[in-house]
Amino acid sequence: MKRLLITGAAGALGRAMRARLAPLAETLRLSDISDLGTAAPHEELVQCDLGDAEAVHRLVSGCDAILHLGGISVEDKFSKILNANLLGMYNLYEAARANGHPRILFASSNHTVGFYRQDQHIDTTAPMRPDGLYGVSKCFGEAIARMYFEKFGQETALVRIGSCMEKPSNHRMLSTWMSYNDFKLLIEAVFRAPMLGCPIVWGISNNDSRWWDNSHAAYLGWKPQDNAESYRAELDAALGRPDSTAPLAVYQGGNFVKDPIFPEA
Incomplete structure (x- = not known):
């Protein structure tokens, strides 16, 4: 493709993908509200608040595809989540509608279903059970x-x-982990597919103890290569076995289920 837009490019995941995705497009347009550092020869850097509709329209113009990592990625005040994750999402889709419908990979979250227990195995037909405002x-x-x-x-x-x-x-994370390499492979599969539609895809590696069924997305041709099981002994030695009654060991959303709602003041 000619130009791939990556929102949230200054975040941890955006930084990890920045170099890995360079071969995917002639130009990477990298955007964030925070500092993006220095542009490489194949990069365009655009500072943008996703809550600013006009700025988002300019940001999307001329892009062939969008990797949407932007927004608040943890539990936070509703006003911050509202601007970046709700208003920003609307602005992005209106901009895409006005600019030829570039294909989008939206970084959703397991926290849409965080109140399922870890002994439950679900697929994408399971009703949403968000574990906080971020999940909502x-x-x-x-x-x-x-x-x-x-x-x-x-x-x-x-x-x-x-x-x-x-x-x-x-x-x-032995169940929820996705390696950087497997995410890169997923991004490539999404933008390569002749027809995409609007599938839900669980963003996980080929973990032995996974809770989520990705069989419905097999048509994408994505085959994750890594397995969190190889880290089990290391985690056992470093942390010991977790308390079986703690949210981190009971709920798929882990500690997000007990995080408080952040006050506005």
Whole structure:
């Protein structure tokens, strides 16, 4: 493709994907509200508040595809989540509608279903059970994407990311972990697919103890290569076995289920 837009490019996941995705497009347009550093020869850097509709329209113009990582990625005050994750999502989809419907990969979250127990195995037909305001914002994002697909034909992969990082840092992540390399392979599969639609995809590696069924998305041709099980002994030695009654060991959303609602003041 000629130009790939990555929102949230200054975040941890955006930084991890920045170099890995360079071969995917002639130009990477990198956007964030925070500092993006220095542009490489194949990069365009655009500072943008997702809550600013005009700025988002300019941001999307000329892009062939969008990797939407932008927004608040943890539990926070509703006003912050509202601007970045709700208003920002609407602005992005209106901008895409006005600019030729570039295909989108939306970084949704496992926290859309965080109140399921870890002994439950679910697929994408399971009702949403968000574990906080952040999870609710991702439910909203999935709903916006679905409406724009049904109404306007806007294709989006709704990727419910588990825990995408270099390696798992607790026992819950033995089920939720997705390696950087497997995420890269998923991004390539989403933008390569002749037809996408609007599928929900669980963003996890090929973990032995996974809770989520991805069989419905097999048509994408994505085959994750890594397995969190290889880190189990390391986690056992470093952390010991977790308390079996703690939220981190009971709920798929882990400690998010007990996080308080942040006050506005």
